[in-house]
Amino acid sequence: GENVxxxxxxxxxxxxxxxxxxxxxxxxxSNYFPWYKQELGxxxxxxxxxxxxxxxxxxQRIAVTLNKTAKHFSLHITETQPEDSAxxxxxxxxxxxxxxxxxxxxxxxxxxx
Amino acid sequence: DSxxxxxxxxxxxxxxxxxxxxxxxxSGDLSVYWYQxxxxxxxxxxxxxxxxxxxxxxxxxxxxxxxxxxxLHSELNLSSLELGDSxxxxxxxxxxxxxxxxxxxxxxxxxxx
Numbered sequence: 001g002e003n004v005x006x007x008x009x010x011x012x013x014x015x016x017x018x019x020x021x022x023x024x025x026x027x028x029x030s031n032y033f034p035w036y037k038q039e040l041g042x043x044x045x046x047x048x049x050x051x052x053x054x055x056x057x058x059x060q061r062i063a064v065t066l067n068k069t070a071k072h073f074s075l076h077i078t079e080t081q082p083e084d085s086a087x088x089x090x091x092x093x094x095x096x097x098x099x100x101x102x103x104x105x106x107x108x109x110x111x112x113x
Numbered sequence: 114d115s116x117x118x119x120x121x122x123x124x125x126x127x128x129x130x131x132x133x134x135x136x137x138x139x140s141g142d143l144s145v146y147w148y149q150x151x152x153x154x155x156x157x158x159x160x161x162x163x164x165x166x167x168x169x170x171x172x173x174x175x176x177x178x179x180x181x182x183x184x185l186h187s188e189l190n191l192s193s194l195e196l197g198d199s200x201x202x203x204x205x206x207x208x209x210x211x212x213x214x215x216x217x218x219x220x221x222x223x224x225x226x
Contacts, residue, residue, distance in 0.1 A: 034215075043115065043203060043217040044156065089156055098169025101146075101158040 002027040004092050006104030013080050014112050021107045023090035024072040030092040032099070033073045035064060038106075039086045047088075048075070080111045116140065117206050117218035125224045131192040134221045138185055138206030144168070145187040146207075146215060147179055151200035162187055163209075194225045 003026040013019050025033075034049035050057045050064045050073065057064050061080075066073040077084055090104040116139035126132055138145050147159040149172075158171035162181035173179075176194075181187040191198060201220045207213040 043219055045217065046214050049214070098161045098163065098167075099146075100161070100169040100171055102171075103156040103158070105155045 002030055002092055002094065002100075002102040004090060004102050004104040006090055006107055008107060009105065010108045010110070012110045012112060015080060015082060017080055019075075019077045019080055019084070019109055019111075021075045021088055021090070021109070022072060023074070023092075023104050024070075025092040025102075026071065027092070027094065028068075028071060030094050032093040032095065033064070033066060034091050034093070034101075035075050036089045036091070037086045038089065044089060077109075080109075082111050082113050085109055085111045115216040115218065117142075117204060117216050119202075119204050119218040119221050121221060122219070123222050123224075125226065126194060127226055128194055128196060130194050130225075131190065132194065132223065134189040134191070134202050134204075134223075136187045136189070136204030136206075136218055138187070138204075139216055142206035142208050142216070143185060144207045144209060144213070145181055145185070146205040147173075147187070147189050148203040148205065148217075149200045150203060150220075151197075154200075156203075159189070191223070196225050199223055199225045 006023045031052035036044035037047045038044045063076040087106045093101045118137045144163045146161045150156045159173040161169040179189045203220045204218045205215040207215045
């Protein structure tokens with residue numbers, strides 16, 4: 001089955017700097033890759049996603065890139081702000097009648113003021 | 114507020130017992146997903162239903178079962194509870210069963226003593 005690895009497990013950056021979180025997946029058939037942000041004590045929230053027919057997607061300060069050949073995808077956050085501090089999860093999913101998500105272990109991002 | 118509701122918010126029970134968690138999806142959403150989040154296992158996909166029909170199965174134990182009713186609400190039944198079942202259980206919903214943005218509910222925190 002699918003396996004998703006995520007690095008780093010913790011990341012500290014200064015406010016205004018960029019943050020990059022990388023995920024690799026094992027199943028080349030996976031075709032949908034969402035990123036979720038989870039603040040302490042709250043529910044996961046989708047922040048951006050990418051499908052396998054797209055190489056890059058951007059939404060304001062957040063971007064995701066996908067390399068299908070290498071089977072990895074990355075989350076890029078520019079001009080980080082303290083409110084970006086949270087745990088970020090990547091996931092891989094395969095469309096096959098239903099949608100079976102496999103999540104990475106998460107990255108705890110701390111943005112230092 | 115995502116529009117997904119879950120009850121109860123907290124649940125404390127004893128080993129060997131059975132509990133039922135309830136989820137009401139956003140208005141118009143036909144697909145429901147269940148997730149388990151624990152400290153050591155991270156976020157794990159359990160099962161997906163679409164319009165009353167099971168569509169995908171993840172790491173759901175045989176002691177656990179779920180169903181989606183004609184009014185589209187869903188219930189997750191956990192039986193023969195063990196200490197290790199203590200976790201946060203999230204429900205999420207989406208309009209369609211494939212490749213759609215999921216909206217998470219606030220979660221039910223289960224503590225098995």
